[in-house]
Amino acid sequence: MAATTQSQPRPIYQTRHSLQRTARDTVGIVLVYALLIGFSVLFILPLLWTVSSSVKPIGSGMKFPPEFFPSQIVLDNYPQVFRMIPFARYFANSAFVSTLAVAGELLSASLVAFAFARLRFPGRNMLFLVLLSTMMLPGVVTMIPQFVIWRVLGLTNTYAPLTAGAFFGPAFSVFLLRQFFLTINLELDEAAKVDGANEFRIYWQIILPLAKPALATIGIFSFMGSWNDFMGPLIYLSDTDLYTLALGVNYLRSFRGGGELSYQMAAATMFVVPCIVLYFIAQRYIIQGIVTTGLKG
Secondary structure (H helix, E strand, O other): OOOOOOOOOOOHHHHHHHHHHHHHHHHHHHHHHHHHHHHHHHHHHHHHHHHHHHOOOOOOOOOOOOOOOOOOOOOOHHHHHHHHOOHHHHHHHHHHHHHHHHHHHHHHHHHHHHHHHHOOOOOHHHHHHHHHHHHHOOHHHHHHHHHHHHHHOOOOOOOHHHHHHHHHOOHHHHHHHHHHHOOOOOHHHHHHHHOOOOHHHHHHHHHHHHOHHHHHHHHHHHHHHHHOOOHHHHHHOOOHHHOOHHHHHHHHHHOOOOOOHHHHHHHHHHHHHHHHHHHHHOHHHHHHHHHHOOOOO
């Protein structure tokens, strides 16, 4: 006769312990999400205030107490910006400068990072430390010497000072890409060399396709840095036709009554739209690139 087995009931104290642990985990998750939502609201509040102020009626931007939600939505503030300043031209200037800076930084930084990560030569580590040490210099220290150099070369009031530096391998981008290149298996290089590939072909056809997350991260950082740059155009550009959008939005403050806050906020809202759109498009690559660049030193 087959023996029948009956499941033994769990002790009451084990069930109670499981319920308490589940309750603690639930409370912890709720607290974490509450903190994240709170910080998200805190950080997004300036952007929401900018958008809200961009559709307020004229003269209501400086009311006290301030109104977060406008009593009347005025969409004409946006077309008015185009009438007050050549917004399209400034936008095109910024797009040109940012695109050139991104292309130069991706090319130069990836080449230098490939040399530090995959090639073996005397003094490699020392040179890399020297490169990283340049990140410790504040920008205000080199601002005046750089201006003197560009003035001697006769390249002030051009886009050269705003873009040429990207073609010389910025230190942070080199560091980020080098860390990512170190995570790629060296056996791929050896297999390619057996098939007759040289170092440049390995860099171009093997390393770069595998480094898309890191390249996307560098590209986004470079674009946002160049797009939001205000000090560079302010120092080097004197012709209003060459102004970038960051300088043009500031120019709006004193241009034919442009001191009106609603116009400034409308221009600022349109100014940040490309950065937001680009970030959401490449968000997956940015997170993946940042996560995987610190795995190997």
